[in-house]
Amino acid sequence: MKKVIAIFFILLSAQSWAQILQPAKWSLEVSNPDAKTGEEVDLIFNVKIDKDWYLYSTDFDPDLGPMVTEFEFIPHESYAIVDSLAPVGAKKKYDELWEGEYTYFREKGKFVARVKILSENPEIKGSYAYQVCTDVDGKCIPFDDEFSFGELLGAKAAATKPAPAEEKSEVKESESKETKEGVLNQRGVNDPYSLWAFMIAAFLAGIAAIFTPCVFPMIPMTVSFFTGKKKGLGVLYGLSIIIIYTLIGSLLAPFMGPETANELATNWIPNVIFFAVFVIFALSFLGLFEITLPSKFVNNVDKQADKGGFIGVFFMAFTLVLVSFSCTGPLVGTILVESAGGLILKPILGMFAFSMAFALPFTVFALFPSLMNNMPKSGGWLNSVKVVLGFLELAFAFKFLSIADQAYHWNLLDREIYLAIWIVIFTLMGFYLLGKIELPHDSKTEKTSVGGLMLAIITFSFVVYLIPGMFGAPLKALSGYLPPQTTLDFDLTSSRGAGANAESTICEAPKYADFLHLPHGIQGYFDYEQALACAKEQNKPLFIDFTGHGCVNCREMEARVWSDPQVLKRLKEDFVVVALYVDDKTELAESQWFKSAYDGKMKKSIGKQNADFQITRFNNNAQPYYVILDTNGELIPPIKAYDLEIANFVAFLDEAKAEFKKRQ
Template sequence: MYGVSIIAIYTIVGTLFSVLFGADFANFLSTHWIPNLFFFAIFIIFALSFFGLFEITLPNKFVNKIDSKSNKSGVLGIFFMAFTLVLVSFSCTGPIAGTILLQAANGDTIQPIVGMLGFSLAFALPFTLFAVFPNWLKSLPKSGGWLDTVKVVLGFIELALALKFFSIVDQVYHWDILNREVYLALWIVIFAFLGFYLLGKITFPHEQKQQKTSVGRIISALLVFSFVVYLIPGLVGAPLKALAGYMPPLSSQSFVMNSPQVTSISNNTMKTAECGVPKYGDLLELPLGIQGYFDYTQALECAKKQDKPLFIDFTGHGCVNCREMEATVWSDPKVLKRLKEDYVVVALYVDEKTELPEKEWYVSAHDERLKKTIGGQNLDFMIQRLNANAQPYYTLVDTNGSLLNAPKGYDLSVQNFVEFLDNGLEEFKIRNTKDVLVNSDSEGVNHNPIIN
């Protein structure tokens, strides 16, 4: 009952967060500067707490009041005993549990519930097992300096993760402060310091200096320094595919060795010139040298002129999975060739905060709210036309704006994505053939077939 109570308490908190910060509020939480800078500050505070600068604790009066209720007999007393443990351990578990709860900002209603369920299960399991097998208590490791080491390591990780929240704001509002080089440089320094800490070269004031470095710390330091070496080529444009979702886009980097953007522009100049300069092209970019558009109407007109299907990429500056898809799937030669040659590509950013001219504002029929930003209108378009609001979301349409096949979400299989593009292109050709047959069916008759 003690273990179950711990799990219940944490999961209830996760459920409350999912209700308060569910999908309807997700776009604001995940992209607006206020919550992201707040989360950035919270992560910095968590890191400083782990470094021993201060402890995050709850008021003693509140803890003692809950503790007094644990003296009751029966299940209720056990529940409050577990509640007391949760509160007393808050200085250690708060930063970790808080990190999980902040993921509610990503818009996944289930994520904070599952996250807190998993965390509480791991937290409660030792108590439950020791209750069932009390003799195991004799084998418990003694507390000591190794616990401080764990906290400091977590502090460095929190410090590195804090940059992600600032990076989202930087991209959405086009501040251009934390570009890819700066981001990578900070990560390299943070993890290099972590490596030196594990080797005992850095000691925090609340710790005792280690006379000897254990084998475990040496192995951990080797792994950390290996990660630092992996990051370094990113400073000259290495894609770092494993971390693409957490890094600013490659387009934000000022120097990229052997950049595909340089080699592909000449091949796509004709396509761009044929349909005019891309609207919002001064604000937004497509990855991997793909020449495309950022406005649906302009892109659809271009698709009609070129007689090509339209590839719609519903994306966002703060979309981790979008960057991972681009780095892992789009970069594959088979996929990239199809996107550049067979489709007109349009990227619709749902979190772009640039305000449109007042004459382009409108009140949405979906939520009856005024839509006056590029991102607000793109998200509203996605919700109303496709009944979806998650990114990435890839949609193929013909020159009439009708779906060619079922839209596709996050999927790291290159083969599946190639099939998705090929099936859409094949359906487009079939429809074009039917249109030609219908239009030539009888002379002097104007056929305008409606494609569902």
């Protein structure tokens, strides 16, 4: 009787974990179901989220950690994307574990894209992938599905897969208006903090441009022209400079908008081009050559400036822009490159902020000529500013090459190589600031200025900060610019605490170990069949960790529970460990594909196959999810999920180990 009761409770416990959860239910709608050819229409993705669950949005750094929601439209000649998909009303939160800010939705969410209809019966299809999590028991679940707006355009609006019939969207006119306003607001002020930071950086670039040898000497020459004339002409001169640069941003804005983001994220060509452009700019600033415009063009513009009046003032400003191009061109180009893939307004606002700073001294000195007496004299220090900018341009050039390198696995810029390049660049910059290095256009100096000394101290301090990164220090302040830490060939932090018995859990070289990893020096596998074979060989229970790259609570379990010496010792010595990533995008050879018995879809990637295994074998789709099997692949209850109590996890491992011994 006791055995019957025990079996009953084991089955009841297993059943409590065995459930396929669907916390997010999606529905589709369009702003104008009767849209005709040539008209624009909003495609609206609505999602209803269960209580105590939240869904990650699309607009935060994908390298932060959590899985960013992604939408992919299949290109078709029947439509064209006007405004890329954007979230409406997403909330923001700072996460201490990931040390960054992410965006998310609770209860309900909304994403909107605008397209132009190019033909009748447009074929608008695609797919989306997302992750939902709950703080109640720590589950995180990745999902993916397909969408089609074919039935919604030119037909009655109805919710489409995967939303059930009762979830059909009924949006009132006021809600539709709210949606459009929300999208406009979201696109206009998407991540305002980063936009403001970009404008501040552009403003500082404008100030830096003033202190270059092409611009600084022109201030007294230009302002003297306005002395004794109407002050309004001096103000008009400054406004003309702002208008010219802002027009440059406006002309390029359509080519630098959100659609460019996909290319920058996935294609090596623009990133390599940007890398080359930055290197050319850097070499120009360092004095190898000058980037100049055709003299005939500049002279023709200069002739227009001689006509006087408002038109003459405008062309004087235009002449200044052209003459100073060899110094300002690289800075302007940098701003435009950095604005690529952002908002449509980003290049316009960047040029406006740059020109505001650039025009400031010309306007102020034209209004108050007496201030010229307090202005520092031209000299070799102007070229020093230009050279320092060259060092910075060269360092940031490798950011773009690194993006292409990671996306296509060229393995040219592993983390230690990237850091070594930066360490050398900034070390040379520090010596230059101390006057130990002379470049082609430098003036000889016998003494180091106080300002140069302070900048050298800052530069060398930064170099000292970088050096530990060569051996595994995380350098969290630079995480957005550096290659992943897993690309390090020599990482002291990962080898720390590996344990003497760590190698005993390995029977053969693990598959996928070149890009998948276990924490805390744990040696294990990333393929179920390989791990089970090793468990049989070593006669140990098999510990399965259903995890994901974007699973926040998985990382928290590893950081706060797995790192405990009691837990770590057991995982290394008593079990064969396999980590099955359910969201890994690596596509396998066609011979390894299979059709799922669960949803009838072809499973082509490592992540989709692992997710299907979790669902079909354990009737569960949440992470983190920990199960332990015997050497025959049979489940050893209980099952464990998110639980930060170390004692509970130790008891879970010990109970499974004891049951495994009984079965022997």
